[in-house]
Amino acid sequence: MNSVTVRVPAKVNLQLAVGPLRDDGYHDLVNVFHAVSIFDEVTATAETGMSVRVEGESADQVPEDDDNLAIQAALALARHAGRSYGVNLIIRKSIPVAGGMAGGSADAAAALVACNELWGLGLPMDDLLEIAADLGSDVPFALLGGTAVGTGRGERLTPLEVAGTFHWVFALADGGLSTATVYAECDRMREAMGEKVAWPRAGESLLAALRAGDAKALGAELTNDLQPAAVMLRRSLARTLDAGREQGALGSLVSGSGPTCAFLAESEAHAGELAASLKSAGVARDLIIAHGPVPGPTVV
Numbered sequence: 251m252n253s254v255t256v257r258v259p260a261k262v263n264l265q266l267a268v269g270p271l272r273d274d275g276y277h278d279l280v281n282v283f284h285a286v287s288i289f290d291e292v293t294a295t296a297e298t299g300m301s302v303r304v305e306g307e308s309a310d311q312v313p314e315d316d317d318n319l320a321i322q323a324a325l326a327l328a329r330h331a332g333r334s335y336g337v338n339l340i341i342r343k344s345i346p347v348a349g350g351m352a353g354g355s356a357d358a359a360a361a362l363v364a365c366n367e368l369w370g371l372g373l374p375m376d377d378l379l380e381i382a383a384d385l386g387s388d389v390p391f392a393l394l395g396g397t398a399v400g401t402g403r404g405e406r407l408t409p410l411e412v413a414g415t416f417h418w419v420f421a422l423a424d425g426g427l428s429t430a431t432v433y434a435e436c437d438r439m440r441e442a443m444g445e446k447v448a449w450p451r452a453g454e455s456l457l458a459a460l461r462a463g464d465a466k467a468l469g470a471e472l473t474n475d476l477q478p479a480a481v482m483l484r485r486s487l488a489r490t491l492d493a494g495r496e497q498g499a500l501g502s503l504v505s506g507s508g509p510t511c512a513f514l515a516e517s518e519a520h521a522g523e524l525a526a527s528l529k530s531a532g533v534a535r536d537l538i539i540a541h542g543p544v545p546g547p548t549v550v
């Protein structure tokens with residue numbers, strides 16, 4: 251086999267509970283990940299060296315050297331296998347870059363799956379999950395897909411039972427936000443308010459809403475502890491979130507570290523109406539309709 255293509259979804263966080271800052275610079279989380287139908291595609295082709303090319307949505311903002319998370323994934327996999335494999339990766343991006351939808355992590359997960367296949371390694375999921383956790387906190391979930399709760403840095407995963415499909419509208423912003431900057435702003439705001447940071451816990455009502463496939467109940471339970479920090483760093487997000495609520499979204503929140511905002515709709519038709527109203531309100535660079543949960547990386 252000379253070439254393998256893998257399609258990989260974006261994520262939105264249904265609950266992001268951020269615990270205290272740890273000594274290693276990370277925060278303990280309860281991170282309820284939900285994979286949605288916005289996909290990047292990664293094609294891995296056998297080659298002697300390691301190279302990457304990025305095409306599509308905001309490709310100019312993605313590094314085409316060893317800083318690219320997909321190349322880092324291929325290098326980590328080759329190291330794990332103890333061989334000096336080579337690969338050319340072509341990444342076709344649709345997931346917004348630095349948008350809080352884990353596009354880089356998705357590409358890394360896709361590269362792990364594609365190279366595992368291309369190089370005939372046959373490594374099991376558990377090995378790939380271990381390599382993924384060293385690449386970034388969100389990469390293990392990007393390998394898994396579906397809906398799952400992440401603890402620790404977000405890398406320790408338990409898949410969640412979900413009934414049916416949820417319909418979403420995503421409002422894209424101009425430019426990205428740095429994940430590390432948003433966590434640091436969250437710490438700064440908490441300190442300024444003298445807030446005692448609680449140990450993060452999964453919301454029982456949120457898990458029940460997922461099990462029941464109850465969009466209305468889910469909408470009321472969406473929470474993101476990074477949202478105040480993201481809004482502080484990008485004030486225009488307050489207006490975007492307000493517009494979603496005014497236009498009848500069941501729930502509105504910043505996706506992860508932002509600046510993408512996510513709006514939960516009642517149905518596919520309602521998502522279409524909501525996207526149209528948000529477009530008229532002029533509160534986003536672009537709007538994308540998607541559904542979740544969807545499976546993780548898939549060889550196409």
Ligand SMILES: C[C@@](CO)(OP(=O)(O)O)[C@H](O)COP(=O)(O)OP(=O)(O)OC[C@H]1O[C@@H](n2ccc(N)nc2=O)[C@H](O)[C@@H]1O
Binds near residue numbers: 281353355429433
């Ligand atoms: C916020 C979240 C929510 O899912 O995703 P994004 O919105 O960026 O997609 C994640 O926690 C991001 O995960 P990921 O993007 O993989 O982060 P990493 O590369 O592991 O870490 C980047 C930086 O984020 C901060 N970080 C990350 C994870 C964590 N549990 N605590 C942290 O404080 C640290 O400052 C770290 O240096």
Ligand SMILES: Nc1ncnc2c1ncn2[C@@H]1O[C@H](COP(=O)(O)OP(=O)(O)O)[C@@H](O)[C@H]1O
Binds near residue numbers: 311312319347429508
């Ligand atoms: N394959 C990749 N796709 C996107 N961004 C990447 C990739 N590899 C490295 N990066 C870098 O990671 C940063 C965060 O990207 P991304 O994963 O899209 O956002 P977020 O962490 O907000 O979900 C980008 O600014 C970019 O410089």
